[in-house]
Amino acid sequence: MTTFPIYQIDAFADRMFAGNPAAVVPLDGWLPDIVMQNIAMENNLSETAFIVRCDPATDGAEFHIRWFTPTVEVPLCGHATLASSFVIFNILGFDGDLVRLQSESGILTARRDGDAIVLNFPKQPIVAEDIPATVTAALTDAKPSATFRVASRDTDFVAVYDHASVVRDMVPDMSVLGTLAERGVIVTAPGDKPGIDMVSRYFVPAFGIDEDPVTGYMHCVVAPYWAEYSGKANVVGYQASKRGGIIDCTVDGDRVHLKGNAVLYLKGEIYLAD
Structure with missing residues (x-):
């Protein structure tokens, strides 16, 4: 029997039972892909992150990270990168x-900022396109x-609305959205409360997640988009899922800095038969 530690972290949250929960599994080396996928399926969270230490001299990073x-x-x-960074720190x-952190999307960084963590992520450009x-x-x-x-x-659709109430009150038909193979739908509108520049939600039933609670990638x-609209480099987003969460975002050229907190919910062990 082989055991591995596992941690569940509420990411983009400053209290338990808020933000977006993610599992983090530190490993000495990669498990077979099917095993990692089965662990993620068993966890039944929107994301499970696996991290492996690496050699900064050869890899240019201290850890490799993968997400399922x-x-x-x-x-x-x-959010699973924020959770992993919380575990690392x-x-x-x-x-x-x-x-x-070395990833499929290149080198990502996470920096302590008081009690918060700031992620440095690649900007995700959008192009105008009609949605069915x-x-x-x-x-x-x-x-x-x-x-x-x-x-x-080349996957997610983005729909912009004039009023945040439309986004907040939305009750999508997941049976329709689930037919969008390898596509999710992002909906967003200008903020409707002081200090909030944008209100957004993210629906991805094709990936096994009807609605992601708080999404770093989506921001x-x-x-x-909203930074250009407002003329400000720093914009604050609220993701209006049931759990909800706030992400402080700074757009810096082709990068976006995502600032948030995280809270440890549980730790345990995974038991795998040899």
Whole structure:
């Protein structure tokens, strides 16, 4: 019997039972992909992150990181990176305030900022594109003022609305959105409360997640849009899921800095038969 530690972290939250929960599994070396996928499926969280120490001299980073939803491996995930960074800084005894993580999306960094952690992620450009009418109808009766797709991943649709209440009150038909193979839908609107520049949600039933609670990757899509709209480099987003969460975003060229807190919920062990 082989055992591995596992931690569950509430990311982009300053209290338990808020933000987005992610599992983090530190490893000495990669397990077979099917085993990691099965662990993620068993966890049944939107993301499970696996991290492996590496040699900074040869890899340019201190850790490798990979992310799995319950059904697929994904190339980028913000909240599970924040959760992994929390584990690295607070549990694994990492010496330093900046850690580099090698990923499928290149080198990502996480930096301590008081009690918070700031992630340095790649901006996700969007291009104007019509969304199928069946999809917009499945979201809400209101019509979006603009529609896009995420160019860098050629997957997610983006629908922009004029009023945050439309986004907050949305009850999508997941049976329709679930037919979008390898596509999710991001919906966003200008903020409606002081200190909030944008309100957004992210639906990804095709990846085994009806609605992601708080999404770092998504804010690399919407933050540049609203930063350009407002003329400000720093914008604050609220993700209006049931759990909800706030992400402080700073757009810096082709990068987006995502600032948030994280809270340890549980720690345990995974038992695998040899």
